[in-house]
Amino acid sequence: MDGNSQNTAPPVEGVAGGGTAYGWSHDGLHTSTSIKGSIDPSEVPSADLVHVWCMPSTANVGPQELPRDLEPINLLAARNERESVQIALRPKVSWGGSGIAGLVQVHCNDLCSTSGDRLVVGQELTMRRVVLVLGVPDALVPLDLPVSQETTAVWLSINVPSTQAPGQYEGDVIITAIKTDAGSLAQCLSKAEKHKLYTELRSCLDIVEPIEEKPLEEMVERVKSARTSIRRVLLSPSFSEFFSDNGQVDMMDEDAISNLSVRVKLHLTVWDFIIPATPSLPAVFGISDTVIEDRFGVEHGTDEWYEALDQHFQWLLQYRISPYFCRWGDSMRVLTYTCPWPANHPKSDEYFSDPRLVAYAVPYRAVSGSDASKDYLQKEIEILRTKTHWKKAYFYLWDEPLNLEQYNSIRTMASEIHSFAPDARVLTTYYCGPSDAPLAPSAFDAFVKVPSFLRPHTQIYCTSEWVLGNREDLAKDIIAEIQPENGEEWWTYVCLGPSDPHPNWHLGMRGTQHRAVFWRVWKEGGTGFLYWGANCYEKASVPSAEIRFRRGLPPGDGVLFYPGEVFSCSHQPVASVRLERILSGLQDIEYLKLYASRYGRNEATALLEKTGLYLGPERYTLEHMPVDIMRGEIFTACRT
Numbered sequence: 263m264d265g266n267s268q269n270t271a272p273p274v275e276g277v278a279g280g281g282t283a284y285g286w287s288h289d290g291l292h293t294s295t296s297i298k299g300s301i302d303p304s305e306v307p308s309a310d311l312v313h314v315w316c317m318p319s320t321a322n323v324g325p326q327e328l329p330r331d332l333e334p335i336n337l338l339a340a341r342n343e344r345e346s347v348q349i350a351l352r353p354k355v356s357w358g359g360s361g362i363a364g365l366v367q368v369h370c371n372d373l374c375s376t377s378g379d380r381l382v383v384g385q386e387l388t389m390r391r392v393v394l395v396l397g398v399p400d401a402l403v404p405l406d407l408p409v410s411q412e413t414t415a416v417w418l419s420i421n422v423p424s425t426q427a428p429g430q431y432e433g434d435v436i437i438t439a440i441k442t443d444a445g446s447l448a449q450c451l452s453k454a455e456k457h458k459l460y461t462e463l464r465s466c467l468d469i470v471e472p473i474e475e476k477p478l479e480e481m482v483e484r485v486k487s488a489r490t491s492i493r494r495v496l497l498s499p500s501f502s503e504f505f506s507d508n509g510q511v512d513m514m515d516e517d518a519i520s521n522l523s524v525r526v527k528l529h530l531t532v533w534d535f536i537i538p539a540t541p542s543l544p545a546v547f548g549i550s551d552t553v554i555e556d557r558f559g560v561e562h563g564t565d566e567w568y569e570a571l572d573q574h575f576q577w578l579l580q581y582r583i584s585p586y587f588c589r590w591g592d593s594m595r596v597l598t599y600t601c602p603w604p605a606n607h608p609k610s611d612e613y614f615s616d617p618r619l620v621a622y623a624v625p626y627r628a629v630s631g632s633d634a635s636k637d638y639l640q641k642e643i644e645i646l647r648t649k650t651h652w653k654k655a656y657f658y659l660w661d662e663p664l665n666l667e668q669y670n671s672i673r674t675m676a677s678e679i680h681s682f683a684p685d686a687r688v689l690t691t692y693y694c695g696p697s698d699a700p701l702a703p704s705a706f707d708a709f710v711k712v713p714s715f716l717r718p719h720t721q722i723y724c725t726s727e728w729v730l731g732n733r734e735d736l737a738k739d740i741i742a743e744i745q746p747e748n749g750e751e752w753w754t755y756v757c758l759g760p761s762d763p764h765p766n767w768h769l770g771m772r773g774t775q776h777r778a779v780f781w782r783v784w785k786e787g788g789t790g791f792l793y794w795g796a797n798c799y800e801k802a803s804v805p806s807a808e809i810r811f812r813r814g815l816p817p818g819d820g821v822l823f824y825p826g827e828v829f830s831c832s833h834q835p836v837a838s839v840r841l842e843r844i845l846s847g848l849q850d851i852e853y854l855k856l857y858a859s860r861y862g863r864n865e866a867t868a869l870l871e872k873t874g875l876y877l878g879p880e881r882y883t884l885e886h887m888p889v890d891i892m893r894g895e896i897f898t899a900c901r902t
Contacts, residue, residue: 301357303364303439307522311439312353312366314524318886319346319839319846320773322399323392323415327352334527335435338893342424342537343849346842348392349435349526352413357439367438368405368416373431373530381420381431381530390417392839393829395809396817398770400838403829417839420530428534435526461831465806466492480803487806534902537852541582543783544621544753544790545848546658547822548588548598549574550798557802557825563630571602572609577835578796579618582848586623586658588795593668598658599625605645614651621790624655626675643682656687656722661794666696669716676719688719691755691792693726706736713743713750722751724792727782728759732880737786753790754783758819764879767793767840769811769818774883776840780847781876784854785867795820796841805833850889853896860900869895 303311313329329352339345349368357364370389373381381387390402392415402417418435466488476484551562551571560566571587578585588598600622601613614622624646628638646652657679663669676688695701695708701715702708706729713723723744730736744752756766756779765778783791798820800810805827811817822841826832858866869875873892876882883889 301355303357303441304522306357306439308366308437308439308524311355311357311364312351312437312524314437314526315350316526317348317350317415318773318889319348319417319842320777320886320889321348322770322773322839323348323350323413324397324399325394325412325414327413327415329413332524332526334529337420337528337530338890338897339420339422339530339532340535340537340849340853341422341426341428341532342539344419344421344842344845345530346417346419346846349416349418349437350413351416351437357441365440367440368435370418370435370528371433373420373433373528375427375429375431377427377429379427379429379431381422381426381433386421386423386426387433388419388421390419391415392417395838396769396811398817400769400818400840401824401829402837402839402842404832417842419842422532424536424539426532428532431530431532433528435528436523437526438523463492465827465831483802483807484804486808487804531897533897535853535856535897535900537849539617541584541618541620541848541852542855543780543848543851545583545793545844546621546623546656546791547578547583547585547793548795548798549578549585550589550795551587551602552589553797553799553801557807558805559803568602573833574797574835575600575613579616581837581841581845582618583796583844584619584621585796587629588658590661594661594663595671596658596661597625597627597629598623599629602629604628605642611649611651614646614649614654619654621654621656622651623658626657626659626679639678640682643679643686647683647685656689658689658691658792660690662691662693662726664694664697666699669696672716673719680718685749687721687749687751689722689724689753689792690716690720691724691726691794693729710739710743713745717745717750721749722753722790724753724755724790726759727754727756727764727879730786730879731760732764732878734782734786734878737788741787751789752787753792754786754788755792755794757794758815760879761816765882767818767822767844768816769840772884773839773843774886774889776843777847777850777889778876778882779844780851781870781882782879784851785870785876785878793822796822799824850893853893856900857896 301311315330315332316335317323317327327350329350335347337345337347351366351368353364368389370383370387372383373387389405391405392399393401393403395401399415405416416435470484470488549571554560554570554574555562555567558566558570560570575585584600586598586600587602588596590596600619601610603609603613613619624642626639646655657676659675660668660672663672672688672690679686679688692712693709694705695712695715700708701711709725709729713720716723723740725740741752744750760766762768762771763775765775765782767776767779780791798812800812802808802810805825807828809821809824809828811819811821818838818840822838822844824836824838826834826836829836854866854869857869869892871877873888873895874883875888875892
C-alpha cells in the first residue's frame, strides 16, 4: 500500500513469527528487566517476558502503544449481537534468539455459564490479529500470520446467537511465551499446516505460470505478488529454526501452560434483548463489480462471476449491511443492483427474502447483457411487484447530480419506472441543487429546495453529511421539506467528506469517530444510510496484489474490507476494524430504538447527551467509557 515502509504486499509493516504464535524483532525492545542471560520460557512466568493488557474495540492499538495494567474483561451483549475487545501484547525481553524477540501462543477457552450453557471457541468466539495499513491498525487477519511490531493486538469477537440463554458467562484468554527449541519440522506440522504451506506455494506457481503474452505491467505485478507469498511462507513459524538460533516451537503441556501463562479473565453478561435479524435502519453499501472482475479475473456473466459476487453479498450481510453492486457510467450515472440474477431466477427470491436484507437495489437495465430487450425493466418490475419483498426495493440511478441536464436525466428515468410501478422508490444522492439553474439565492437554500424540484421523481432524498458541517440543527430544515405522508424518506451518506473531526470512516480517525457515524444518524433523525463503496481500491489483476487506495481520496475512503489473498491463502474477505465499528454503530441503533420504544425518542436522544456519548458532529466522546455507560443504562432500564 502507498506509504508502506516496505515495497511489497501485503500492507503489513514487518514480518516475523506467526502461527498461533507471535514473534517480535529485537528493534524497539526498550523495557528493562532483571532477567539476564539465556531465557527458557518453559521455566519463566510469561508475565516476566511479555506485557499483556486489554483495550476496547474503539481503541487504535498501534506499535508504539505503551503497556497498561492488566484487568479482567467485562462485556455486555444482547442476543444476536457481536461484541469485541482487544488483547494487546508487547515483549519485555528477548527469549527467541537472533532475529526475533520470542514467540507467544494465544488461545481462548469456551465461555461457560453456571447453568451449563456455553459459547464455543471457533464458533461463537473468534480471534483475529490487527495488522497495520499505512501505519494504522486496520486489517483483521487470521491469527496464524506473522508479526514483528513492538505492540500487537488480538481482536476477540463474541457472536452471541439469538437463542443463547441469558446469564453470566466466564472464560479465559491464555497467553503463553514459548521456546523455539530445535526439533523435527515434519513432526510439528499438522496436516492442516502442511496443506496451508502447499496451497501458498501452489498459488505462487499459479500466479507466475500464465505470463505468456501478458503485458509487462501485469507480469511485474504477478512477480511481485508471488515474491510476497514466498516471503510470507519463509518467514512463518514453520521455518523459524532457519531464522533464529534455535528451532521449532515447542508446544508446552497443559501443566506448564497452567503454571506459567498469563490468564486474562473474561466475564460476559448476556441479557434477554434480541437484536432483530432485520435491521431497523437500512444501511446500503456499494460493492464495485468491476473491481471484483479485474482483481479476481472473472469474466462478467460467467459462473465464476456469479460465485464471486454471491460470496461478497453473503459475507457482508453479517455486518447488518444491505449490499448493492455498482458500476459507474459517464457523469456519475450509476448502475446498481443487489442481485446479479434476474427477477425470474430462484436466487432472486432467495436474496430479497433474506430477513437480514432490509433494502435492495433494482437495476434500471439488464446487468449481464443476457436480456437487453426494451421491455426488460417492465418485466423485472412486474415480477417483483407481486412479491411481499417489493417494499424493500429501490432504484438508485445517479450519484450526486450537479446540473440541470443530470437532474433531468433522473426525472426521465424515474418517469419510466413510475409508469410501470407508481409505488416504486427512487433514491437520489446529492449535496447541491443544479448549478446552472439556482433554486434559491444561497447554496444551502438551493440544496434544501431539491425535494420540491425533484418531486415526484424521487422518494428517498439522500443528502451528504458534509453539507451540514457542524450545524446539525440544519437537519430540521431538510426534514421540513420531506413529505413522509407521501412515502418520502430522508437518508444521509458520508464519503470523502465530512473530514476530521466529524464522524466518518477514514483510516486514522479515532475509533469512536467511526462508531459515531450512526450516533449522528440517530440524533439527526435520518431513516436510512448509504455508503458509496466498500471495496473501491485501485485496479489490480491478481487477487494477492498490493492494495492501493484511490488517488485523490482520503485513505480508507471507499475501502472497508480487503481481499483475503493479500494476507494469506484464504479466499475469505478480510474485514477492517472500521467495518467492525460500523457493525457496532448499527447495533447501537437497535439499543436506542429499544429504549425509545419504552421511553420515547426524545428520551433516547437525551441519553446520548447525558452519558456524554454524542452531542454533535464535533462533540462526541473520544474515550470508550461513555459507550459502556450508555449501553449499561439501556440494559438496566429495559431488561426483563
